[in-house]
Amino acid sequence: MTRFIDLTLNGISTGAVYAAVALALVMIWRATRIVNFAQGGMLMITTFIASSVIGSSGSYWLGFAVALVCGLVLGAVVERVLMRRVEGGPPLNAVIVALGLLILLEAGAGMIWGNTPRSFPPAFSIRGYDVGGTTLLFSPNDTFTVLVVVAVAVGLALLFRYTAVGLRMRASALAPEVARLLGVRVGRMFTLGWALAAFVGSLAGLLVAPSVFVGPNQFDPILIFGFTAAVLGGLDSPPGAVVGGILLGLALSYVSGYEGASLVTLAALVVLIAVLMIRPGGLFSTRKERRV
Amino acid sequence: MGAPAVLEVERLTTDYGPVRAVDGVSLTVRGGSITAVLGANGAGKTSLLRTISGLERASAGQVRLDGEDLLGVAVEDIVRRGLSHVPEGRGVIAELSTEENLRLGGLWRGADGAALEEAYALFPPLRERRSQLAASLSGGERQMLSIGRALMAGPRVLLLDEPSLGLAPIVTAQIMQLIRTLAAERGLAVLLVEQNARSALSIADRGIVLNLGRVVADDAADALAADEDLRQAYLGF
Numbered sequence: 098m099t100r101f102i103d104l105t106l107n108g109i110s111t112g113a114v115y116a117a118v119a120l121a122l123v124m125i126w127r128a129t130r131i132v133n134f135a136q137g138g139m140l141m142i143t144t145f146i147a148s149s150v151i152g153s154s155g156s157y158w159l160g161f162a163v164a165l166v167c168g169l170v171l172g173a174v175v176e177r178v179l180m181r182r183v184e185g186g187p188p189l190n191a192v193i194v195a196l197g198l199l200i201l202l203e204a205g206a207g208m209i210w211g212n213t214p215r216s217f218p219p220a221f222s223i224r225g226y227d228v229g230g231t232t233l234l235f236s237p238n239d240t241f242t243v244l245v246v247v248a249v250a251v252g253l254a255l256l257f258r259y260t261a262v263g264l265r266m267r268a269s270a271l272a273p274e275v276a277r278l279l280g281v282r283v284g285r286m287f288t289l290g291w292a293l294a295a296f297v298g299s300l301a302g303l304l305v306a307p308s309v310f311v312g313p314n315q316f317d318p319i320l321i322f323g324f325t326a327a328v329l330g331g332l333d334s335p336p337g338a339v340v341g342g343i344l345l346g347l348a349l350s351y352v353s354g355y356e357g358a359s360l361v362t363l364a365a366l367v368v369l370i371a372v373l374m375i376r377p378g379g380l381f382s383t384r385k386e387r388r389v
Numbered sequence: 390m391g392a393p394a395v396l397e398v399e400r401l402t403t404d405y406g407p408v409r410a411v412d413g414v415s416l417t418v419r420g421g422s423i424t425a426v427l428g429a430n431g432a433g434k435t436s437l438l439r440t441i442s443g444l445e446r447a448s449a450g451q452v453r454l455d456g457e458d459l460l461g462v463a464v465e466d467i468v469r470r471g472l473s474h475v476p477e478g479r480g481v482i483a484e485l486s487t488e489e490n491l492r493l494g495g496l497w498r499g500a501d502g503a504a505l506e507e508a509y510a511l512f513p514p515l516r517e518r519r520s521q522l523a524a525s526l527s528g529g530e531r532q533m534l535s536i537g538r539a540l541m542a543g544p545r546v547l548l549l550d551e552p553s554l555g556l557a558p559i560v561t562a563q564i565m566q567l568i569r570t571l572a573a574e575r576g577l578a579v580l581l582v583e584q585n586a587r588s589a590l591s592i593a594d595r596g597i598v599l600n601l602g603r604v605v606a607d608d609a610a611d612a613l614a615a616d617e618d619l620r621q622a623y624l625g626f
Contacts, residue, residue, distance in 0.1 A: 261496055268482055268493050275480040278442060280468040280497030280542065 103234035104354040105347060110239035112346020113246040117301035118323025119330060119338035120250060121294040126332045128270040128290035129176075129184050134195040137320030138202030139175065139295050140302030141313065143168045145210050147303055148217055148311050157218055164299050172295025176288045184287065203313040214312030223307065242304045249297060250339050257335075266290055318362060322349070325369045331379025341380065392419040395578035396441075396472075396546045401450035403433075403440045403602075410436035412602035413450070418546065418578040423568065425589040425610060426582045427624060428599035434582040435477055437599070438548045441580075442467050442474040454546060468497060473539035477550040477582075481531045481538075483524035487515055490523050490534055494541030508537040529560040536567070546578045547571075553585045561585065565592045586624035590614040598623050 118136065125133045133139075143164040151160035179198060183191040221237040257263040268276040269286035277283050301323070302316060309315045326345045330337025345368060352364040372379065394417040403411035411433045418424045426434050439445045441452050443464040452459040454470055462470060473494075482490055488505070495504050509516040512533040518526060523534060532552055539547060549568065553561040569592040572579045583589035590596055596613045598606040606619055613619060620626055 261492075264485075264489055264493060265496060267485065267489075271484050272480065272482045274444065275476060275482060276493070277464040278444075278468065278474050278476065278480070279493050279538070280465055281493070282465050 099231060100354065104350045106233060106235035106239070107354075108347035108350030109343060110235065110242050110346070111305075111350060112326075112343035113243045114301050114305045114319065114342075115322045115326040115345050116339045116342025117246050117249065117297050117304065118319055119326035119342045120253070120335060121298035121301065122323060122327045123330075123332055123335055123338040124253075124290055124294040124297070126327070127335075128266065128287055128294075129180065129191075130188070131180060131184065131191040131195065132324070132332075133294070134192065134320070135175070135198040135202065136295075136298050136323070137316045138199040138206075139168070139171055140298040140319075141311070141316045142202055142206060143171065143295075143299035144217065144302035144306045144311050144316070145206055148215065148306075149210075151218065157220060161220070161303055164303055165296055168295045168297075168299025169292045172298075173288050173292040175295070176291035180291065181284070181287075206313040210311075210313075212313055214310035214315050217306035217311045219307040220303075238307070245300065245304070246339075249300060250335070253293070253297070253335065262286075262289070321362070322365055325365045325372075328369060328379055329372050331381040334379065334381035337379055337381030392421050392576070394418065395420045395455055396580060397451075397453045397456075398437075398441065399451040399453075401437065401440060401452060402448045403436050403445050404448045405436075405445075410445075410602050411440055414597070414599070414602070414604055415450075416580075416597055416604075416607070418580050419594075420545070420578050421572055421576045422594040423572050423579040423581055423592055425586075425593035425596040426580065426599060427584075427586045427589060427596055427613075429623065429625075430584065431601075432599040433602035434584075434599055435550055436602075438474060438476075438550050438580070438582055442472060442548060444474075468542050468544070471543075471545040472548065473542050473544035473546070474548040475535045475539050475550060475552070478554065479531050479535040479552075481523045481526070481534050483522065485523060486520050487523055487526065487534060488519040491515070491538050491541055494538035495543075498542065500541050500543070504541055504543075508541060511540070512537050528556050529564065532556065532560075532564055533567075536564075536571075540571070544577065546580070548580050548582075550582045551584060552581070553583060553588055561588055565589070568592060586620075587614075587626045 121136050122133055125131055146167050147160035147164035150163045151157055179194055183194050219238040221241050223236045223238045225232040225234055225236050257267055265281045266286045268281055269283040273283045305319055322345060326342040327338050329345055330341025349361050349364055353361050396418040398414060398416045400413045400415055401411055402413055414437055416424055426437060428434055436445060440447050443462060447460050454472055491505060491508050514530055515533055515537060552564050565588050568579060571577055581589055590610045590613055593610040596610045597604050600623060606613060
């Protein structure tokens with residue numbers, strides 16, 4: 098029983114990270130109909146930046162903040178400079194550009210920081226809580242991870258639902274032409290959407306880095322899990338991304354705990370294929386076809 | 390009809406690759422009046438509106454609003470110049486609530502609760518459905534919403550693309566009457582694209598008839614409605 102509780106708690110905290118990556122992918126998909134396969138590379142770069150800042154300043158929180166700001170800027174620059182040219186074009190063009198960017202970022206990171214993975218400090222202690230003499234597989238750092246992802250998800254939901262800029266962003270994503278006729282600067286909203294998505298992505302990188310280490314290719318599995326979570330929840334649904342992330346985290350934690358860690362990636366792919374076959378719109382899909 | 394021309398279109402031409410969709414169309418719309426653009430499917434009516442509002446690039450010609458050149462102005466800025474375009478199929482964003490759709494129309498100028506109240510006063514059924522998704526509205530309500538949303542921008546020119554599309558005759562009549570009232574009361578210059586020529590001419594001051602992108606008739610609305618040959622050849626009533 099304690100094993101089950103341990104695996105559940107562990108699943109929730111890893112699921113929170115998948116949820117953050119899924120959220121980053123969903124935000125960009127909703128706004129520009131592009132699956133940002135470069136997201137893994139972008140969050141890798143910002144985590145490396147955090148690692149360097151922490152190393153030279155000695156302050157975890159300074160590195161944390163710098164990485165998030167760099168995420169915002171990187172997202173905006175990627176949209177404005179690269180993706181703007183392929184938005185609205187054939188989907189394959191965007192996929193190729195994103196993959197090209199991923200390769201570029203990974204190669205660049207290897208040249209700057211080297212290819213050997215390095216450790217990354219956690220925000221808080223990773224010693225599990227003691228409950229009645231047993232040590233849980235859930236630490237203060239896991240608490241931080243879950244809380245910060247929930248806070249960001251709720252914050253984004255409030256931004257989209259209750260603010261003027263959120264309304265503009267939703268309108269730009271749902272009906273760009275109509276939005277432009279109503280005076281919405283749709284291009285700016287896309288840039289902002291990418292910036293926010295990359296912000297959430299860089300947060301995921303910071304949260305997961307202590308357990309996967311920082312290296313040019315260390316975050317590739319996180320992108321796959323995040324993508325699976327996004328598809329599971331429905332690529333169009335931010336709440337779906339969060340629920341999909343947690344569900345996937347739980348499923349993979351049980352697989353890892355009861356069947357063996359080597360099966361985790363395989364299990365994620367099984368989930369991905371099963372969702373695509375049984376319910377391709379994801380658990381939270383609301384609409385079939387877009388009608389204007 | 391002493392009011393000055395608010396919208397002036399001169400020899401406007403639009404090409405889609407080798408296809409000339411709009412071919413040297415000229416028209417004017419005065420404040421407080423309605424000009425109907427009639428013609429069969431594919432005559433170039435929608436392309437004409439889309440070119441005026443910048444959604445399509447003009448190959449030649451001019452568009453002026455209160456004497457100022459409008460071609461080359463970014464689509465996002467057209468509304469800031471005083472022109473609201475209600476696109477074909479109404480352009481209501483189904484996934485947003487009624488009130489969100491309305492607010493969207495006035496965001497660029499920081500329109501407040503008063504503008505919203507005005508829209509609800511004009512279209513009382515929308516008030517009851519303010520928090521429902523626009524997807525749940527009837528066809529007539531959607532048309533009210535798209536017109537109300539365009540008015541949130543406080544325009545001087547209103548482009549309407551097929552407002553009667555898919556509406557029951559009685560609802561069409563109501564909408565047409567409302568457009569007439571809006572033009573008269575607010576001094577709006579309305580350019581009304583319609584396949585339903587009979588309803589459009591019943592409220593319009595002037596009309597032009599398009600065929601294959603060209604103007605084949607340009608006259609007062611009652612003169613067009615009385616022209617037996619024109620009705621048979623192009624207007625279908």
